[in-house]
């Protein structure tokens with residue numbers, strides 16, 4: 252019996268041991284499989300504890316009109332010697348004498364010693380200037396690319412009175428609308444060419460920083476139905492050419508550039524955007540029967556006038572037969588353009604100009620009843636209607652990338 256009881260004891264113990272192994276195994280497994288929420292919470296708590304340490308002192312200065320860099324540094328308690336060291340260190344990278352009104356300059360002072368440690372200043376929308384006092388007390392100045400968080404957005408609408416008003420109604424960032432107008436600047440005249448019922452849709456990148464919307468970025472794809480005509484544009488980057496220049500731009504469905512040798516309008520949409528509606532407020536369009544062979548763009552005095560194409564200035568000055576201050580640009584052996592009634596002329600006879608260069612300002616000089624730009628396009632000595640001329644594209648997607656381009660745009664085309 253003893254033997255039997257020993258046997259049963261051993262037999263029972265065997266099950267107890269197996270039981271212990273199974274239970275502890277399950278327990279261990281649970282630690283791995285069921286990731287414990289309490290563990291996460293305690294980890295977070297550690298992070299929070301670490302963050303609770305005192306931070307460097309931050310001073311944010313908004314640059315006001317008339318304030319120089321030395322005024323600002325004095326205000327935040329940086330002495331003259333250090334200020335000069337900062338200026339010298341940043342010389343090669345950014346000229347701090349040129350700080351812009353309205354931007355913010357951030358200063359950081361060490362949490363223990365309260366000594367100046369770092370300065371951050373936005374150079375533009377793409378880069379920030381960092382000035383840092385290093386461990387050996389030397390000053391390092393560098394530009395860093397701003398890393399935005401990108402979100403893709405699709406918007407659109409139809410035009411009742413103006414593109415600007417439609418955008419405001421739709422709650423679209425007006426800066427994105429100005430970019431959209433730039434995409435179509437060669438194909439649509441956003442002054443005279445807009446018709447009631449025109450529609451648009453476009454896909455663009457929105458730039459965020461720390462979860463906050465900052466500004467619109469690249470327009471990826473856009474469609475504009477202008478007077479029943481469908482125009483599409485897709486951004487495509489072909490990479491760098493042999494000279495290291497980025498080859499990119501907006502191309503239509505066939506891969507032809509939207510960029511043409513002439514802009515459709517000598518006044519940028521960004522200046523006419525809020526004032527002008529579907530052509531109604533324009534002074535006078537091209538009309539052979541009345542003899543007005545020009546387009547009159549009404550715009551506030553002082554509005555910048557841009558050259559519609561590359562060329563050479565063949566006259567710039569006063570014209571006594573009614574044009575007032577006038578500039579003429581010869582584009583090639585066939586085409587030239589004239590810009591009249593200007594309040595100011597910014598170019599000289601013989602000067603080379605590029606497409607989009609500002610050559611003068613809108614005025615009312617000569618025979619004129621109010622501020623407007625009288626714009627003429629001349630082909631082989633005859634004044635032609637710039638709204639109806641159809642000109643060839645500047646460039647196209649290279650042949651070996653065309654297949655790739657057409658494949659790429661499919662995804663965007665369905666979203667427009």
Ligand SMILES: [Zn+2]
Nearest residue numbers: 545546547625
């Ligand atoms: Zn006129």
